[in-house]
Amino acid sequence: MDHIDCMVAGGGVIGLAIARSLARVGREVVIVEAENIIGSHTSSRNSEVIHAGIYYATDSLKARFCVASINRLYAYCRERNIPHKQTGKLIVATHDEELPKLKSIYAQAIANGTPGMREIPAADAIALEPELNCVGALHSPMTGIVDSHALMLSLQGEAEDAGSMIAFCSRVSSVRAGNGKFFVQIEGDQPYAMSSDYFINAAGHGAWDIARSMTGLQKDHIPPHYLSKGSYYSLSGHTCPFETLVYPVPGDGSLGIHFTRDLAGQARFGPNVLWMEGEELDYSVPQDRGAEFTEAIRTYWPGLPDGALMPSYCGIRPKLVSSGVPAADFLIQSRDDHGVDGLVQLFGIESPGLTSCLVIGDYVAALVTQESR
Numbered sequence: 001m002d003h004i005d006c007m008v009a010g011g012g013v014i015g016l017a018i019a020r021s022l023a024r025v026g027r028e029v030v031i032v033e034a035e036n037i038i039g040s041h042t043s044s045r046n047s048e049v050i051h052a053g054i055y056y057a058t059d060s061l062k063a064r065f066c067v068a069s070i071n072r073l074y075a076y077c078r079e080r081n082i083p084h085k086q087t088g089k090l091i092v093a094t095h096d097e098e099l100p101k102l103k104s105i106y107a108q109a110i111a112n113g114t115p116g117m118r119e120i121p122a123a124d125a126i127a128l129e130p131e132l133n134c135v136g137a138l139h140s141p142m143t144g145i146v147d148s149h150a151l152m153l154s155l156q157g158e159a160e161d162a163g164s165m166i167a168f169c170s171r172v173s174s175v176r177a178g179n180g181k182f183f184v185q186i187e188g189d190q191p192y193a194m195s196s197d198y199f200i201n202a203a204g205h206g207a208w209d210i211a212r213s214m215t216g217l218q219k220d221h222i223p224p225h226y227l228s229k230g231s232y233y234s235l236s237g238h239t240c241p242f243e244t245l246v247y248p249v250p251g252d253g254s255l256g257i258h259f260t261r262d263l264a265g266q267a268r269f270g271p272n273v274l275w276m277e278g279e280e281l282d283y284s285v286p287q288d289r290g291a292e293f294t295e296a297i298r299t300y301w302p303g304l305p306d307g308a309l310m311p312s313y314c315g316i317r318p319k320l321v322s323s324g325v326p327a328a329d330f331l332i333q334s335r336d337d338h339g340v341d342g343l344v345q346l347f348g349i350e351s352p353g354l355t356s357c358l359v360i361g362d363y364v365a366a367l368v369t370q371e372s373r
Helices: 012-022 061-079 094-113 122-128 147-160 204-212 291-297 356-368
Strands: 002-011 029-032 088-094 118-122 136-140 144-146 165-167 171-178 181-187 190-201 226-235 245-248 257-261 267-268 273-278 311-317 332-334 343-347
Touching: 002 012, 002 181, 002 204, 012 029, 012 147, 012 190, 012 356, 061 094, 061 144, 061 291, 061 356, 088 094, 088 122, 094 136, 094 257, 122 136, 144 147, 147 165, 147 356, 190 204, 190 291, 190 356, 204 311, 204 343, 267 291, 267 311, 291 311, 332 356
Parallel strands: 002 029, 002 190, 029 165, 088 245, 190 343
Antiparallel strands: 088 136, 118 136, 171 181, 181 190, 226 267, 226 273, 226 311, 245 257, 257 267, 332 343
């Protein structure tokens, strides 16, 4: 049986960033990825937004990691020519009843240390984006967009340059923790086994199956797993209405059906929220949600033409809590949490995970260093 220092389960943006950080401090790292490409689930099925740390609970990992990541991620993208743009973002109230909520969002952003955040009058927001309808707004100049796949390719390349390797089509079927090591059974074209001193479970939705398969881990350390499906619709045959990203006041379990665009200028709207039963990942895009999207979008863009929306793609967020419950923080468990030497597990890494990937990578590498034996 081959033995390595660190095994990272999951080749999404978080697993790649962790592998990069570990390899850059001299760790021997193998990434095992169940799919045949990097980042095919949560990492690539999102709005590709660089967030600024606005909404999250004070002192939460989400708030701390996101605020610490903004300038670092922009610098990383500039230095490596990763396509990105600092577009800025407007959060808009479209009727007076939403203004108190807008003020509470602003207060939360200030408490989190969100850089550059300011309240602006409706007239200033409309002057910035003439197609906009609102009665009040917040402006976040640091928010932007990034090519998530180019970012992941860069992380993969740097991890490999530092000596790590990635095994595709390699699904972890079971893990046995014992005697200070991890014995891992892997399914693929040809099943095989490996052992490691450290095991980092960063497999996104798959992290739950891996944790359940693990002997030596008490199962009460595995959190609930809920699926929140969000679809996106694109704008067809019409000019992109805004340069700045536009978000409504948030609703249940999401930031609302907001306007974003890709780096080519294609407008897209979403996500909506559909709570799913079970744990099956169904990425089919509902074709009958046009009226829901149109109604939501016209609250802040009354000029949306009839018939201009087309179903585009969807993503599924790994949630730790269900509908109607305030969003949970990232859950990153180490020995102090579950008592297993050398094990780090990550659950519920949704937004702003993409923005926070570099900081999360270093955070997990530091946990491994603290546990070195």
